[in-house]
Amino acid sequence: MTPFELAQPASLAEAIALLDPNDTAIRPIAGGTALMLMMKMGLYEPQKLISLRGIEPRYSEVAATADGGLRIGAVTPLRQLEMLPVVAERAPVIAHTMRRLSNVRVRNVARLGGHLAHGDPHLDLPPVLIALGATLAIAGPNGERTIAVEDLFQGYLETALAPDELIVEVNVPAAAAHTAYLKHTTRSADDWPALGIAVALDMQGDSVSGARVAIGAATDTPRRLTSVEAALQGEALSDAAINRAGEAAAAEAEVHSDARGSAAYKRELIRVFTGRTIRQATGREA
Amino acid sequence: MSRHTINFTLNGRPVTADVGTHQNLTEVLQESFGLFGARESCGQGLCGCCTVLIDGAAVTSCLALAAFADGSDVQTVEGLADGEELSPEQEAFIEIGAFQCGYCTPGFVLMTRQLLDENPDPDDDEIKHYLSGNLCRCGAYPEIVQAVRLAGEKRRAR
Numbered sequence: 001m002t003p004f005e006l007a008q009p010a011s012l013a014e015a016i017a018l019l020d021p022n023d024t025a026i027r028p029i030a031g032g033t034a035l036m037l038m039m040k041m042g043l044y045e046p047q048k049l050i051s052l053r054g055i056e057p058r059y060s061e062v063a064a065t066a067d068g069g070l071r072i073g074a075v076t077p078l079r080q081l082e083m084l085p086v087v088a089e090r091a092p093v094i095a096h097t098m099r100r101l102s103n104v105r106v107r108n109v110a111r112l113g114g115h116l117a118h119g120d121p122h123l124d125l126p127p128v129l130i131a132l133g134a135t136l137a138i139a140g141p142n143g144e145r146t147i148a149v150e151d152l153f154q155g156y157l158e159t160a161l162a163p164d165e166l167i168v169e170v171n172v173p174a175a176a177a178h179t180a181y182l183k184h185t186t187r188s189a190d191d192w193p194a195l196g197i198a199v200a201l202d203m204q205g206d207s208v209s210g211a212r213v214a215i216g217a218a219t220d221t222p223r224r225l226t227s228v229e230a231a232l233q234g235e236a237l238s239d240a241a242i243n244r245a246g247e248a249a250a251a252e253a254e255v256h257s258d259a260r261g262s263a264a265y266k267r268e269l270i271r272v273f274t275g276r277t278i279r280q281a282t283g284r285e286a
Numbered sequence: 287m288s289r290h291t292i293n294f295t296l297n298g299r300p301v302t303a304d305v306g307t308h309q310n311l312t313e314v315l316q317e318s319f320g321l322f323g324a325r326e327s328c329g330q331g332l333c334g335c336c337t338v339l340i341d342g343a344a345v346t347s348c349l350a351l352a353a354f355a356d357g358s359d360v361q362t363v364e365g366l367a368d369g370e371e372l373s374p375e376q377e378a379f380i381e382i383g384a385f386q387c388g389y390c391t392p393g394f395v396l397m398t399r400q401l402l403d404e405n406p407d408p409d410d411d412e413i414k415h416y417l418s419g420n421l422c423r424c425g426a427y428p429e430i431v432q433a434v435r436l437a438g439e440k441r442r443a444r
Contacts, residue, residue: 001308003288006353029351033331036310036349040329049307053354079343103419104397106331108343109350190332190418 001039005048011055012168016141018050019164028052028166030075030111034118052113052166059168062086068174074113074167082107091132091172093179093198097124100183103190113167116152119159119221122192126153126222128181129170130214131198137169144168150214153221176200176210180281182273183217186260193217194260195269197249197277206236213245213274218255218266227252228274237282242275249274292356296321297365303352311347311355312336315362323363323392324348334420337393338362344400363392366399374440375399375433384433386424393420398434402441408434 009015020026025047029035038044052059052075059073064086072081081087082098098107101124115125116136129149136152138145141164149170152159161167178201183193195218202210211232216222231248235241250271257263279285288307293300296319303318315321315338326348327335336348339361366373372380375398385391394417401408401416408416413434422430 001310003306003308005288006290006307006351032351032354033346033349036351037330039308040349051354099415102331103334104400104416105334105337105344105346105419109345 002045004046006051007048008051008054012059012139012166015050015052015055016139016164016166018048019166021141021162021164023047024163026050026163028117030114031077031109032114033106033110034114034120052111064090065171070170070172072112072170072172074116074169075111078107078110078112078115079104081112091175091179093128093132093175093181093200094125094172097128097181100189101125112170116149116170117159117161117167119153119155119157121153121156121219121221122196122217123222124181124183124193124196124216127196127198127214127216129172130222130224131179131181131200131212132172132175133200133212134170134172136167137171138165139168140165146171150222150224153223156220176202176212178203178281178283180277182277182280184269184273192260194266195273196222197270197273199274199277199281201232201278201281203282208232208235208237213249215249215253215270217260218270219253220256225249225252225274232278237278237284242278245278246271246274290353290356292353294355294357295359297361305352307351307353309352311338311345311350311352311360314352314355315347315360321362321364325389325392327389328421332419332421333390334393334397334417335390337396337420339396339399342400342403344397361396361399363395366395373399374444375402375437378433378437378440379430382429382433382436383426384429385422385426390420390422390424394422394430398437401434402438406442407438410435 029049030052060075061073063071088095134149181198183196185191186194196216198214200212211229213225213228227248228245231245250267255263255266312326324336324338324347327333331346338347375395
C-alpha cells in the first residue's frame, strides 16, 4: 500500500466538507474491510481517506421506529445487526443473513454503509434490504436525500452516490410476515456466492397479497425481480405456482459466466433457489 | 500527515508508536513491538492467522489500519498468559494437542477468547460458527473444537 493522508473528523458535516466532488482519490473509510482489500491489491491508491469512525454516535445506532421498522445508522458494525435483539425481532431475515456473511472478525469491523456503498453485487445485505423495501438517507453538501436501496446500484462497483455524498442511515420498514434469504457458494462455503436470493411475502389466507423478490451475486448489480413478484401476486403457493416463479426468475435475470459458474448453471441455480427461498420464507418443506 | 503517532494499550501496557497511515496493524505489531503471534497469511480476512483482540473483539489485523488502533486496547496471543501461567484457552489447546504446525493457533486461541467471553458454555454449532473464519491447513479441526469445549470448562471452573 502507498502512503496517504488520514483525516479523522468528529462530525458528519466535517466529513462531508473534507470530501471533494471532483476528486476520487479522496474517499471515506469506516470499517475499511473492502477498501483495505482494494488498496492491498493496488486497485485503489488514495491521496486521502476520511475516517467516519469519529462522527456523531447516532450514526452507529440501531433504533426501533414507530411504524414497526428499524432505523440503522450507516456506521453500525454488521456484528450489531447480528446481536441486537431488536433486529432479530423486527427484521429476523437480517439477523439470519449475518450467520453466513463472512466471519465474526469481519462482522466486528465492517459497517453497514460501506457494505452498501462498495457496490459489489456479491454482498449479502443488498438483496435482503431491497426485498424488505428499505431506503437510504444520503447526506451531501446540499443536505439530505432519500433513495430506495435498489436505486443505489448503478453498475458493477458503481453507485448513485456522488463522491461527496455519504450514506448516513438505512431505514427498514416493518418487515413482511414471511422473509428469507438464501445464498449458494460453488467452491467453498466461505467463498463469494454465485447467487443470493431474498424474498419478502405477505399472505392473505392462502394467497400472496404482496411480494418483493431480489437477487444478488449472479447479476451485475443487486436488483428486484419484478416478473417474479408479478407471478406470485394473488397466487396460492402451490408447487406449480412456486415453479412458475422460479421459471420467471431464471428468464428475467441477466447472468454471465464467470469463475463461480456458467451462465446456464446460474440460470438453473436461480430457478431452483427462487423456489427454495419462497418455501423457506413460508415454512414449507424444501 | 501520512504518519501518525498513536497511543494504545498493548497487552495491558500503555505504548506509543509512530506509524505510516498505510501500515496495517500486523506490520506494526511485528516491526515496532517484535510481536509475531499475529501473522499475515491470506491477507484477505479469510484465514484468521492475524487475529488480535481490539477492545475485546476479534479483528483481522492485516486489514486494520494501525492508525485506527489509537486509544484502543489491543491484545495479542503474547498477552494471554499471566507470567508463567497460561490462559485456560492456551492450556486447553496444548492438553488436547489441537494443532500440528501451530501457525494458525494464535488466531484460533484469540477467537476462542471472544467466544467464551460472549458465551461461556457454547455448543459445537456455536463453536464452529465462531471459528468459521479461521483456517487450519493441518486439519486439526476436531481437536480444536474439543479444545474450545475444554477451555470453556476450565474457565467455568476458575
